[in-house]
Amino acid sequence: MLRYHKQTRILVAIDCIILGFDGHDLKLLLVQRGLEYEKGKWSLMGGFVQKDEDFEKGSARILKELTGLEGVYMEQLFAFGDVKRDPYERTVSVAYFALIDIHQYEKQLNADYHAEWFPINDTPRLIFDHQEMVDMAKEKLRYKAAFHPILFELLPEKFTLPQLQSLYEGIFDCSFDKRNFSRKLQSTKLLIRQKDKERLSSKRGAYYYKLDKRRYAANFHAFLNLIPNPGNLK
Amino acid sequence: MLRYHKQTRILVAIDCIILGFDGHDLKLLLVQRGLEYEKGKWSLMGGFVQKDEDFEKGSARILKELTGLEGVYMEQLFAFGDVKRDPYERTVSVAYFALIDIHQYEKQLNADYHAEWFPINDTPRLIFDHQEMVDMAKEKLRYKAAFHPILFELLPEKFTLPQLQSLYEGIFDCSFDKRNFSRKLQSTKLLIRQKDKERLSSKRGAYYYKLDKRRYAANFHAFLNLIPNPGNLK
DNA sequence: GCAAAAGTGTTATCACTACACCCATGG
DNA sequence: CCATGGGTGTAGTGATAACACTTTTGC
Numbered sequence: 027m028l029r030y031h032k033q034t035r036i037l038v039a040i041d042c043i044i045l046g047f048d049g050h051d052l053k054l055l056l057v058q059r060g061l062e063y064e065k066g067k068w069s070l071m072g073g074f075v076q077k078d079e080d081f082e083k084g085s086a087r088i089l090k091e092l093t094g095l096e097g098v099y100m101e102q103l104f105a106f107g108d109v110k111r112d113p114y115e116r117t118v119s120v121a122y123f124a125l126i127d128i129h130q131y132e133k134q135l136n137a138d139y140h141a142e143w144f145p146i147n148d149t150p151r152l153i154f155d156h157q158e159m160v161d162m163a164k165e166k167l168r169y170k171a172a173f174h175p176i177l178f179e180l181l182p183e184k185f186t187l188p189q190l191q192s193l194y195e196g197i198f199d200c201s202f203d204k205r206n207f208s209r210k211l212q213s214t215k216l217l218i219r220q221k222d223k224e225r226l227s228s229k230r231g232a233y234y235y236k237l238d239k240r241r242y243a244a245n246f247h248a249f250l251n252l253i254p255n256p257g258n259l260k
Numbered sequence: 261m262l263r264y265h266k267q268t269r270i271l272v273a274i275d276c277i278i279l280g281f282d283g284h285d286l287k288l289l290l291v292q293r294g295l296e297y298e299k300g301k302w303s304l305m306g307g308f309v310q311k312d313e314d315f316e317k318g319s320a321r322i323l324k325e326l327t328g329l330e331g332v333y334m335e336q337l338f339a340f341g342d343v344k345r346d347p348y349e350r351t352v353s354v355a356y357f358a359l360i361d362i363h364q365y366e367k368q369l370n371a372d373y374h375a376e377w378f379p380i381n382d383t384p385r386l387i388f389d390h391q392e393m394v395d396m397a398k399e400k401l402r403y404k405a406a407f408h409p410i411l412f413e414l415l416p417e418k419f420t421l422p423q424l425q426s427l428y429e430g431i432f433d434c435s436f437d438k439r440n441f442s443r444k445l446q447s448t449k450l451l452i453r454q455k456d457k458e459r460l461s462s463k464r465g466a467y468y469y470k471l472d473k474r475r476y477a478a479n480f481h482a483f484l485n486l487i488p489n490p491g492n493l494k
Numbered sequence: 495g496c497a498a499a500a501g502t503g504t505t506a507t508c509a510c511t512a513c514a515c516c517c518a519t520g521g
Numbered sequence: 522c523c524a525t526g527g528g529t530g531t532a533g534t535g536a537t538a539a540c541a542c543t544t545t546t547g548c
Contacts, residue, residue, distance in 0.1 A: 029297070029349040033308045035269035038341075038352055063263070074267045075352075081341035105339035105354045107272075107315035115263040118272055118309075118354075120339045188500075205502070206538065228499040230545040254538070256483055422527075439529070440511065462526040463519040488511070 037117040040084045041072035041156065043103065043163040044093070046128030046143065047180040049189060052196050053128060053143040054160060057092065059153060060139070063114045069153045070160070071141070072119070085122040092139055093131050099179040100124045103163055111155045119155075123163045125179035171197055172256045173249050175216055178237055186224045186232035187211070198253060206254065214250050216241050271351040274318045275306035275390065277337065277397040278327070280362030280377065281414040283423060286430050287362060287377040288394060291326065293387065294373070297348045303387045304394070305375070306353070319356040326373055327365050333413040334358045337397055345389045353389075357397045359413035405431055406487050409450055409479060412471055420458045420466035421445070432487060440488065448484050450475050 044055040059069045073088045075081065085100055103121040111117065128143070144150065146164060149157075170176050177193055191207050211217060218238050223231030278289040293303045307322045309315065319334055337355040345351065362377070378384065380398060383391075404410050411427055425441050445451060452472050457465030 030271060030308070030351075033271055034311045036272050036309065037264060037267055038270045038272065074264070075270065075341065077268045077350075078343055080343055081339065081352075084341075102338060104336060105315065107309065107318075107354065109312055109314055116311075117264075118315075120341065120352075186500095203539075204500085205540085208501080210537090223500095225546095228545090229547045230498085230500050232500060251536085420527090437512070438527085439513085442528075443530095444510090457527095459519090463521085464517070464525080464527050465519075466527060485509085 037112075037115060038075040039072050039112075039117050039119040040075060040081060040088055041070040041119050041121050041159060042085060042088050042092075042100075043070060043121060043123040043160055044089065044126060045123060045146070045163070045167070045180065046126050046131060047177075047193050047196070048128050048143070050192065050196070052146045052180075052193075054146045054149055055092070055131075055141055055143055056149065056152070057142075058140040064153045067153050068150045070121075070156045071139070074117075075120075081120055081122070085120075085124075089124055092141060093126065095126060095130060098124050098126050099176075103159065103166060106155055106159065108155065113154075119159075121159045121163070123167070125167075125176070127180065127182050129182055168197060172253050173251070174247065175214065175242065175245060175250060175252065178216075178242065184220060184224075184234040184236055186234055188227070188232050189224075190235075194253065202254060210252065214245070214252075216245060271346075271349060272309040273306050273346075273351050273353040274309060274315060274322055275304040275353050275355050275393060276319060276322050276326075276334075277304060277355060277357040277394055278323065278360060279357060279380070279397070279401070279414065280360050280365060281411075281427050281430070282362050282377070284426065284430070286380045286414075286427075288380045288383055289326070289365075289375055289377055290383065290386070291376075292374040298387045301387050302384045304355075304390045305373070308351075309354075315354055315356070319354075319358075323358055326375060327360065329360055329364060332358050332360050333410075337393065337400060340389055340393065342389065347388075353393075355393045355397070357401070359401075359410070361414065361416050363416055402431060407483050407485070408481065409448065409476065409484060409486065412450075412476065418454060418458075418468040418470055420468055422461070422466050423458075424469075428487065436488060444486065448479070448486075450479060 046053045046055065055071065056068045057071050059065055059067050071088055071092045073084065075084045079087070081102065086096065089098060089100065090096055100122050103123050105118060105120045107118045109116060111119070146160070149160065177197065180193060181190065187208055190211065191202060191204060195201050216238055217235040220234040220236060223233055225231040280287045280289065289305065290302045291305050293299055293301050305322055305326045307318065309318050313321070315336065320330065323332060323334065324330055334356050337357050339352060339354045341352045343350060345353070383394065411431065414427060415424065421442055424445065425436060425438060429435050450472055451469040454468040454470060457467055459465040
């Protein structure tokens, strides 16, 4: 069914920037490439867009193939179209980023891929333009996280305020005043304090919180000033 | 040079959402389609990505073909990949939006295309998913304009504060207090008041302003709270 | 009892909003 | 001289940021 004549048809790939948070650092999930070219080198998890598959289906398939996870937060990042970005054959790539609860992942790893988590600021050399994709994802995540409560996607169901704060501090690479941070996050009304405490990382213990899922859904696109001095972003 | 075997190659198009401001309304430039299918129907200006062309080159080529303009602000909006979005043959489309000074355009229209400006909120029925693209562009423009001084791209070199304000009011579809607006915009230090005035739309005349290009370049990505109550955005 | 992390209140500053009057000019 | 749109200042309010001490408990 080639209806537009004399036009170039091009391979279309999807690459996934899969991010997780281990309680200390933001991590990136990479695989050792299995495709014929550049075999063994580190790359983002990716794949070609199939004949009957749109981008959402494709990105979900690719994520599931590697992690077994479904229903995860994913967002289109950018379409990369440089002519030589894949030196073997021209391929345009639509990059998606996914935010996952890293602990969920560990349970259902697909052993067919050699995959590994790397601290996002200390990754091995990546193939093609994948480093550019990662850099753009970091920037976009920062930008969004400054105004929207998106980082909860990286946390387990129950989490503590100190955990939440170190997540924000890791992403914005600076430290916040814990009183102001606590007040600001509580004022969103998105958090529900639990009765129990997390007692591994301190003697006194820190209260667990859960998301108020109703409010979270309603406020996902709302503007919340979540970090101090957002004017210093770029 | 087909190196990845058994993979589907797909047509890749670029569609341009070309926006201008005529002093009153935000306008969208549409063309009557010349391609074999859906001939005569209104659509965004678009074209296929060529063999040796990346997205930036392609979008610039398409914009220039229609308007004769170069060096215009363009930004990737989103990649659309629905399987059936083009019913004739599967085509993924990378949408770009361009902000142009509408008066420049009028001088160098390409008569080969039947092109016309429409108020962005009152467009004819568009082919394929082009309306979805337009809606997304409107939303993104609003979002960006609330924090970044992007709307100057739509204005001529010299403009007045009342003109600037009606641009913002058009885009955000509400009216602002002119004292607060003026103060806020002046506080960005991006404006340089000229000696002369625009005297067509009022007897007293309104001062012309120019952009301080140095500062503008430096602040293009900076955060400026340009509109009241940005929390009401989504 | 002490070290280590959690939790909590107050104050000063700044940014934002709401609001009303005078100015310049062409007719 | 008056109608039209342009330009400017102030005061009240709310949000933000800076800051230090007390609590808990495992060792």
